[in-house]
Amino acid sequence: MSVLRFLLFFALILLISESRARKRVRDMMPSGARMGSGKHARLQGWSLDTNGWNEGLYPSINHRRGKGKIVAHLTSDSPALVGSNITFTARLEFPKCQKEDENGDLVYEKHCIDVDAWVRPGEDMYNWTSWIDDYGFGNCTDKSNCNVFPDGKPFPQRSDWRRNNYVYVWHTMGQYYQKNDRSVSSISLNTTNITLGAQLMELSVYRKSNRRKYSPAATASGIYFVTDQIPFIVNISQKNAQNASDNVFIKDSDIVFNVKIHDPSNYLKKAEVSYKWDFSDGNKLTTRSSIATHAYSQLVNYTVKLTIEAIFKVPCGPATPTPMSPTSVTSDPTTVAPSSPTADSATTVAQTTAPPTTDAMQTPRQLHPLPLMPTPGQLRPLPLMQTPRQLHPLPLMPTPGQLHPLPPVQPLLP
Secondary structure, eight states, X not given: OHHHHHHHHHHXXXXXXXXXXXXXXXXXXXXXXXXXXXXXXXXXXXXXXXSEEOTTTSOOGGGOOSSXXXXXXXXXXXXXXXXXXXXXXXXXXXXXXXXXXXTSOEEEOTTOOOTTOSSOTTSBSSOHHHHHHHHSTTTOSOTTSSSBOTTSOBXXXXXXXXXXXXXXXXXXXXXXXXXXXXXXXXXXXXXXXXXSEEEXXXXXXXXXXXXXXEEEEEEEEEEEEEESSOOEEEEEEETTOSBGGGTEEOTTSOEEEEEEEOOTTOGGGGSEEEEEXXXXXXXXXXXXXXXXXXXXXXXXXXXXXXEEEEEEEOOOOOOOOOOOOSSOOOOOTTEEOOBOOOEEEEEEESSOOOOOOOEEOOBOOOOOOOOSSOOGGGXXXXXXXXXXXXXXXXXXXXXXGGOOOOOXXXXXXX
């Protein structure tokens, strides 16, 4: 009986230790489990970071070995307007005298001198042939330990698989995305469901090893921003200005205001964008062009204000019965017009200085359709019948003065 209790106790200890040792994706990211999954909207094509991680096949990134380290440089085209796409790009920088050749292999550069190198110029830095023998599609017998991502999902069998020697694991908002690629890799992320503000993107990179595992190569992280306002800057110039860099311009000469909207994914390409200028001297301008010109006649400090509006066409909804009314007022439900706050750009005419150009962004806002029923002031009742004063009753019986005697009746002959 005591032996049975001991075996059960021992099995329980093994089960607990195994559960504690099982790694999740979030545990293997550079920030560890500190970020957590939190409450975030699901990203299309991404998986929750609570999934398991095969640490035997993909060791911790802290176990990197060898002379020199690969460095990953992570960039993005942030900030991004909510609803648009944001692109992240990772570029691997290799140690001295190492480069990626046209086949995706890491080789020692020719005509490069490194006294500490252990290979000759032109040779492979790693034994890729050994990897192909073990991991190549068709040569792998254990499907759970080759050609799979850290969470166990299989690699896509594409024609260029031989050149994709690196595995990229992207991580943000408690979710991750896996991809195998070459020394440069990019992903595009739609921001519709991303929380506004600053977010953290993390990256872990692994390379195919000459052993039966993937070796840690590099990590990187960066902050990106999602906003509900359109990012833009205004460049101010003048043809004959002496101190244009200080925003000091000549009077009675056109100043050029050139607006640059930051929209790398062309999200606003289908929108109608308008620019509303207030030049602070009593002159205003509304235009569809991103370039405006204006000349000042007074030697004064001016603060130029700009408001940008973008209108998106949306499909009409299903037809609904219209209530009967004497008159009706309808609106066009096919547009949504966001409005933007004001951007101030200070300009100075003559010999005073002002702050440089500034950038501002817009806030989308839904237009409310006009009421289908008219307001009380618009109602005009139609006369349906005459009032009592307008009624003229017809006489049913003649009055005594109107009576006329009938002619006598002629007797009938027998």
